[in-house]
Amino acid sequence: xxxxxxxxxxxxxxxxxxxxxxxxxxxxxxxxxxxxxxxxxxxxxxxxxxxxxxxxxxxxxxxxxxxxxxxxxxxxxxxxxxxxxxxxxxxxxxxxxxxxxxxxxxxxxxxxxxxxxxxxxxxxxxxxxxxxxxxxxxxxxxxxxxxxxxxxxxxxxxxxxxxxxxxxxxxxxxxxxxxxxxxxxxxxxxxxxxxxxxxxxxxx
Amino acid sequence: xxxxxxxxxxxxxxxxxxxxxxxxxxxxxxxxxxxxxxxxxxxxxxxxxxxxxxxxxxxxxxxxxxxxxxxxxxxxxxxxxxxxxxxxxxxxxxxxxxxxxxxxxxxxxxxxxxxxxxxxxxxxxxxxxxxxxxxxxxxxxxxxxxxxxxxxxxxxxxxxxxxxxxxxxxxxxxxxxxxxxxxxxxxxxxxxxxxxxxxxxxxxxxxxxxxxxxxxxxxxxxxxxxxxxxxxxxxxxxxxxxxxxxxxxxxxxxxxxxxxxxxxxxxxxxxxxxxxxxxxxxxxxxxxxxxxxxxxxxxxxxxxxxxxxxxxxxxxxxxxxxxxxxxxxxxxxxxxxxxxxxxxxxxxxxxxxxxxxxxxxxxxxxxxxxxxxxxxxxxxxxxxxxxxxxxxxxxxxxxxxxxxxxxxxxxxxxxxxxxxxxxxxxxxxxxxxxxxxxxxxxxxxxxxxxxxxxxxxxxxxxxxxxxxxxxx
Numbered sequence: 001x002x003x004x005x006x007x008x009x010x011x012x013x014x015x016x017x018x019x020x021x022x023x024x025x026x027x028x029x030x031x032x033x034x035x036x037x038x039x040x041x042x043x044x045x046x047x048x049x050x051x052x053x054x055x056x057x058x059x060x061x062x063x064x065x066x067x068x069x070x071x072x073x074x075x076x077x078x079x080x081x082x083x084x085x086x087x088x089x090x091x092x093x094x095x096x097x098x099x100x101x102x103x104x105x106x107x108x109x110x111x112x113x114x115x116x117x118x119x120x121x122x123x124x125x126x127x128x129x130x131x132x133x134x135x136x137x138x139x140x141x142x143x144x145x146x147x148x149x150x151x152x153x154x155x156x157x158x159x160x161x162x163x164x165x166x167x168x169x170x171x172x173x174x175x176x177x178x179x180x181x182x183x184x185x186x187x188x189x190x191x192x193x194x195x196x197x198x199x200x201x202x203x204x
Numbered sequence: 205x206x207x208x209x210x211x212x213x214x215x216x217x218x219x220x221x222x223x224x225x226x227x228x229x230x231x232x233x234x235x236x237x238x239x240x241x242x243x244x245x246x247x248x249x250x251x252x253x254x255x256x257x258x259x260x261x262x263x264x265x266x267x268x269x270x271x272x273x274x275x276x277x278x279x280x281x282x283x284x285x286x287x288x289x290x291x292x293x294x295x296x297x298x299x300x301x302x303x304x305x306x307x308x309x310x311x312x313x314x315x316x317x318x319x320x321x322x323x324x325x326x327x328x329x330x331x332x333x334x335x336x337x338x339x340x341x342x343x344x345x346x347x348x349x350x351x352x353x354x355x356x357x358x359x360x361x362x363x364x365x366x367x368x369x370x371x372x373x374x375x376x377x378x379x380x381x382x383x384x385x386x387x388x389x390x391x392x393x394x395x396x397x398x399x400x401x402x403x404x405x406x407x408x409x410x411x412x413x414x415x416x417x418x419x420x421x422x423x424x425x426x427x428x429x430x431x432x433x434x435x436x437x438x439x440x441x442x443x444x445x446x447x448x449x450x451x452x453x454x455x456x457x458x459x460x461x462x463x464x465x466x467x468x469x470x471x472x473x474x475x476x477x478x479x480x481x482x483x484x485x486x487x488x489x490x491x492x493x494x495x496x497x498x499x500x501x502x503x504x505x506x507x508x509x510x511x512x513x514x515x516x517x518x519x520x521x522x523x524x525x526x527x528x529x530x531x532x533x534x535x536x537x538x539x540x541x542x543x544x545x546x547x548x549x550x551x552x553x554x555x556x557x558x559x560x561x562x563x564x565x566x567x568x569x570x571x572x573x574x575x576x577x578x579x580x581x582x583x584x585x586x587x588x589x590x591x592x593x594x595x596x597x598x599x600x601x602x603x604x605x606x607x608x609x610x611x612x613x614x615x616x617x618x619x620x621x622x623x624x625x626x627x628x629x630x631x632x633x634x635x636x637x638x639x640x641x642x643x644x645x646x647x648x649x650x651x652x653x654x655x656x657x658x659x660x661x662x663x664x665x666x667x668x669x670x671x672x673x674x675x676x
Contacts, residue, residue, distance in 0.1 A: 021520075021521070021524070022517075022520075022521055023397055023398070023497050023521065025497070025633075025635045027614075027633065027635040027636070027637060027638050028635065028636055028637070031637055031642070032614045032615060032616050032638075032640070033615070033616065033640070035239050035240075035267075035616065036239075036268060036280075036282045036283060036286065036616060037282065037286075038242040038243070038246075038285060038286060038289045039242070039243055039246070040243055040350075049642075050636065050637045050642035051636075053642065054642065054643070079398065080397060080398035080401075080431070083397060083398065083431065083497070084333065084428075084429075084633060084635060085332075085333050085614075085633075086240070086331060086332060086333040086347035086348060086349055087239075087240065087349070088240070088243075088331075088349035088350040088351060089350075091349075092350075106398065106401070108398065108401065108431065109401055109402070109431070109433045110333060110346075110347055110348070110349060110428075110433060113348075113349065113352065114349035114350075114351065114352075117349060117351035117352060118351065127517075166365065167224070167225055168222075168224035168225045168226045168363075168365055169224075171223065171224040171225065172224050172363075175223075177223075177224070179351070180351075180352075180355050180362075180363045181251065181253070181354060181355050181358050181359065183222060183228075183363065184228060184355050184358065184359035184361045184362070184363060185253070185256075185358055185359045187219075187220065188256070188359070190219050190220055191219050191228075191230060191256070191359060191360060191361060194217065194218070194219045194230045195230055195257070195360070197216070198216060198217070198230070198232065199461070199462070199465050200232065200323060200325065200326065200462070200465075201232070201260075203454055203458060204454045204458040204459075204461045204462045204465070
C-alpha cells in the first residue's frame, strides 16, 4: 500500500476467505487492547484474536486460522459487516493481512469509508448471492474470485453476480483518488471562502 | 416546502462538488484524542503537510486514561507513549490540548458541549463513532477513521456522501424511571442495528422537546448503534439556555445574533423527510440488553426472547448471542445476577446521570458480590458532583469514585472485566469482549438501572426502588 504504487483499483482477483455471521463489529475484528499503539504496524496478527482463541478452545478452526484460506485476498462477509467503533485499525489489520477486496451482504458506513480510504473496495451482493458464493468457496477454497470494481461484478467458478458499490467509492477506486488529501487541499481558497461565509467562524 | 436542518447545514458547509459526486464538506469543529490520531499526524508529516485550521481543532485525552489518580509516567508504558505522542503532536501543530492536568479534561464528547465548543449549525468530526453525541445541539456530527482524521487535519474538509434524513418522533411522555437511554435502546430494538445506514436520525416530538441537553446527548450518542452515522435534535430554547455563558459561546449582542442564526437552522414544520417513524414514548419501559449488540434488548419486565419467535434470519444471531451470554431463552431478564456495575461513558457519564444513580443508591449498600465504580465523564462533572456530595453517596454505598475517562466502556485503561463477569453498564456497546475480557458480558441499561442492579446484585426494575415524590 505504498504511495508510490499505481493507486488505481479496477479489479481484484484472488482466493477468498468466507466469514459467516451478521453484525460483525469492529471490536471483534480488532479488539480494543490492540489499539494501544501509535502505529498500525503488526495489527494483522491480532485480527479476530478473541474469536480465534474462542474457536480454538472449542476445538474449532476460525477461518483466519484455516490453512485452506491462507493467502486469500478477498474476504466474503454477511450483513452489516464492520458495525460499531470507527477504528480504522480494523480495515488496516485486514489490508495488512492481505485482504484487497471485501464482498458482502452489507457494510456499516464508517467501516465502508475507512476501507475505501485504504483502497480496499467493499462490494455488496444480495444476501442470497453472498451465501452461494460462500458455499462455492467452502467447497473449493482454491477457486479464484474476481471482484470487478469497474463492471460491479463478482465472478467465481464460471458464475457471475451483479454487485454494487457506491458510485463515489467506485470513482475514487478506479481513478486512484481514494486517498482524499490531495483532492481536499487542491482548492484551498475555496475552503477559506466557505469558512469566511459561516457566521460562527467570525464569532457572529 | 422547507428544508431539514441537515440540508441547511450541509449546504452552508459545502465547499464544492467533487468529480466522484461527493461533497467537499467544511468541518467546523475537529475533536482529536489519543487513540485514533497518532497515525494521522505521522501521515501528515510523511506528506509534508501542516494542520490547516489549528484554531478549529481541539484535543483531549480520554480512552487510555487510568482513572485511579495514577501519576505520570503511567504504569502502562504504551498508554504513556500514546499520551506523550498526543502532547508532542499538539505542540508541534499548534493544537490546544486539554491534558490530564487540565480542569477541562474529559471524554471528548462530554467536554465539547461543556466548553461550548459544540454549537448548533456546526459540522463536527472526530475519530470516534460516538461523535454523533454532538448532534444533540443541532450540529451535524459524525465519526471518522484515522485516514479521514488526516484529511481533516490537512484540509479541514471531508469528502462526504449526502445523508438521507429519518424523522423519529417520540410522542407522549416518558414514565418515571424511564430515561433517554431507554428511548434510544427501544428505537434501536425496533429499527435494528443497521436500520440507520445511509441516514441521519432527526429526533423530535413532545418527549424529545421536553428532554434536557444531557438527555438529548444520550439519545444522539447511540445513533451509531442503530447504524446512523449522525443523529440530531433541532436547536430550541433548551439548547440556547444550556449554551449561554459557556466559555466558547459568544456573549452579549453576539449571543443574540447566534441564537437567531441557530433558530433559523431548525427543520421547518413542513420539511420533507426520506422516512418517518413514530415511537410511543409513554409505552417505553426501562430497557436491558440480553445479547451481543445494542439492538438485542427487552423491557426489564420482559423475557429473553425465544429463537422460534424470531424471524428466520435473526435466529442464528440470537442463538450465538444466547450462547455467549449464557442466558436462557424465555426466562425473565430481571433476576440476572451481575458481578460488576459501571456508571460512566460518553453515553451516560454526565452530572444528571450521576444524580439519578445517586438517588437510587443513597443510604443503601452495593451487594457484597458486586464490584461497582463511577467514572465521571469529565473533570468538570467530577468537581460538580463532589460539590453536591455525590461522591460521598457513592462511596458510602461501596462504589469506587474515579477520575474522568472512557474507562470500562472499552477497557483501554486498567478498568476491565475478568473472565466471564457480567457487567450492568451505562455505556453503549455490549459487543463480545467489549469491556476488556474476551469472554466478559455486558448488560446495557440506564445509570439508574445500573445503580439499582449494583444494590440488588441482580437486574431489577428501577421503578420499584426509586424514591417516590421526587421529580427529576
